[in-house]
Amino acid sequence: MPLLLYFWLLLLATATCNAIQFNQVPLSAPQDWNLNTLPSPNATGHIVFDTVSSLLEHWPNTKYHSGHTIVPGTIPAGTLLYHGRNDPDVPTAREWAATDSEFARLFCVEPEDCWLLTVVTTRPLRVLYFDGSSANKMPDGPMDIQDLLIWGAVHPERANPDWEYERLNRLCDTFGFDAYIRMQLNFEIMLCNFTDGVEVQTFVRLEDEERFPHYAYAFYHSSAWHDHYPGDSRFHLDLTHAISLYDTALAPSLVSSRHGQTRRDHRVLGIDEHDTRALLARVRALRLESFSSNSGIDWRAMFHSIRDRYATRLEVLQSVLTEDTPVQSAFILLQTLLAPYRLHSAVARSNGSDTAWATPVFRLCATADTLFAESESVQATLTPSEHLLLTAARETNREICRTLVVMWAEGVVSLSSESRWRWRAEVDRLMDWLGWAAWNNCRPACVFPESCYFPGAPFSMEEWTSWTPRCVRLFEPYYGIPPVRV
Numbered sequence: 001m002p003l004l005l006y007f008w009l010l011l012l013a014t015a016t017c018n019a020i021q022f023n024q025v026p027l028s029a030p031q032d033w034n035l036n037t038l039p040s041p042n043a044t045g046h047i048v049f050d051t052v053s054s055l056l057e058h059w060p061n062t063k064y065h066s067g068h069t070i071v072p073g074t075i076p077a078g079t080l081l082y083h084g085r086n087d088p089d090v091p092t093a094r095e096w097a098a099t100d101s102e103f104a105r106l107f108c109v110e111p112e113d114c115w116l117l118t119v120v121t122t123r124p125l126r127v128l129y130f131d132g133s134s135a136n137k138m139p140d141g142p143m144d145i146q147d148l149l150i151w152g153a154v155h156p157e158r159a160n161p162d163w164e165y166e167r168l169n170r171l172c173d174t175f176g177f178d179a180y181i182r183m184q185l186n187f188e189i190m191l192c193n194f195t196d197g198v199e200v201q202t203f204v205r206l207e208d209e210e211r212f213p214h215y216a217y218a219f220y221h222s223s224a225w226h227d228h229y230p231g232d233s234r235f236h237l238d239l240t241h242a243i244s245l246y247d248t249a250l251a252p253s254l255v256s257s258r259h260g261q262t263r264r265d266h267r268v269l270g271i272d273e274h275d276t277r278a279l280l281a282r283v284r285a286l287r288l289e290s291f292s293s294n295s296g297i298d299w300r301a302m303f304h305s306i307r308d309r310y311a312t313r314l315e316v317l318q319s320v321l322t323e324d325t326p327v328q329s330a331f332i333l334l335q336t337l338l339a340p341y342r343l344h345s346a347v348a349r350s351n352g353s354d355t356a357w358a359t360p361v362f363r364l365c366a367t368a369d370t371l372f373a374e375s376e377s378v379q380a381t382l383t384p385s386e387h388l389l390l391t392a393a394r395e396t397n398r399e400i401c402r403t404l405v406v407m408w409a410e411g412v413v414s415l416s417s418e419s420r421w422r423w424r425a426e427v428d429r430l431m432d433w434l435g436w437a438a439w440n441n442c443r444p445a446c447v448f449p450e451s452c453y454f455p456g457a458p459f460s461m462e463e464w465t466s467w468t469p470r471c472v473r474l475f476e477p478y479y480g481i482p483p484v485r486v
């Protein structure tokens, strides 16, 4: 592999400013470099990209509350976990814990009799994480995947607390992980054994908590710590074994049930028996896998470098495509966005409608991040999950680059204010397609010490589909905090 890398570096270094080197890259699938080809409405690479780069983050997993991803991982030794209760008994059976004591404390249902147990992991715990708002006991999707794994079918009528111990027991008995991770504003750990892999650090009776403006306000604080990247960093996920129900090779039956639906409404309810069996086989095999990949690629870092590169600048591009901003401002931003790919050899033809001259720029932009992983020798080392991640990065980059290059090429040939509304519609379409929660922001920005609050279950039910976060003050004088209904 280092030899191959050296070869590519040499090639790139010696190539003059043209795109000849691309012809020598063996691609796993033939790619369409027509600048007018939109992504298929059934393509899911961009959604895999977004979900995988949003794992363990509060906001994106609230925005799209029905999870589609299952990822194995570990909790390192020395990690503190908290369990709140109303009696001084250390649990001996399977139970829940949280990574933040503020969450655990909610379970001191009678706050005047609150016992907080702190346990510490004595070895790495092997865990399985369900994305989305997977601890929300709601019948419309968040628990679908857990149901599938333990009952082989989705049971919306069991999305209530009465079934929780049954869920815990079946997950523990069937899949053999030490714990299962779910989110409900904050992260909870379903521990399969309270005496194996963890030991009691402290078990204390606490003073009644200050409860202004209500008893869960400290929980809001702790939930906000994991709003955005990197989310809750105490869980170490192994993306090279991530399983996604957006993987159309794993679950082809879901393609038709998603057809025509907005992403918010996607769920895995429509999966057929064959695909359910395939999913179960993949999850069962996880326990036996050694968590390693030979490629060594850091997918999380790759995905985030792509997001970093585009998230803010696309938002600014959208904001300058308005009546009172000269269209030149948008064009300058397009030039900046495409700067590393604007080849000296790509010269505009005078005929405005033919954009073929810009194709090498498109290809350079679309393949930059994935060229290494696309090579045959590296592909041979990838796990099935990594192939999915590669496709996700490739499809996402392709559409971002295609959209930008089409606008830029038009501007190179002739820049006129008539382009503005078409460009605005294109940028809106692209951002909607990408769906990144980074763009659901408080506008105007909150003023310190306010925090930008994204409404979500189990509180704020009447407003949580609005996707419009608002500024709240979690310190006195409090405002904006939704009432608690557990």
Ligand SMILES: *[C@@H]1O[C@H](CO)[C@@H](O)[C@H](O)[C@H]1NC(C)=O
Binding pocket: 092, 093, 094, 192, 193, 194, 195, 196
């Ligand atoms: C928990 O682990 C201990 C020690 O390995 C074992 O003796 C016990 O049976 C386990 N309990 C459960 C509920 O699996």
Ligand SMILES: *[C@@H]1O[C@H](CO)[C@@H](O)[C@H](O)[C@H]1NC(C)=O
Binding pocket: 040, 041, 042, 255, 256, 259
């Ligand atoms: C998308 O999937 C639907 C449902 O399976 C199918 O009817 C449609 O033809 C597909 N569209 C494309 C462009 O593949």
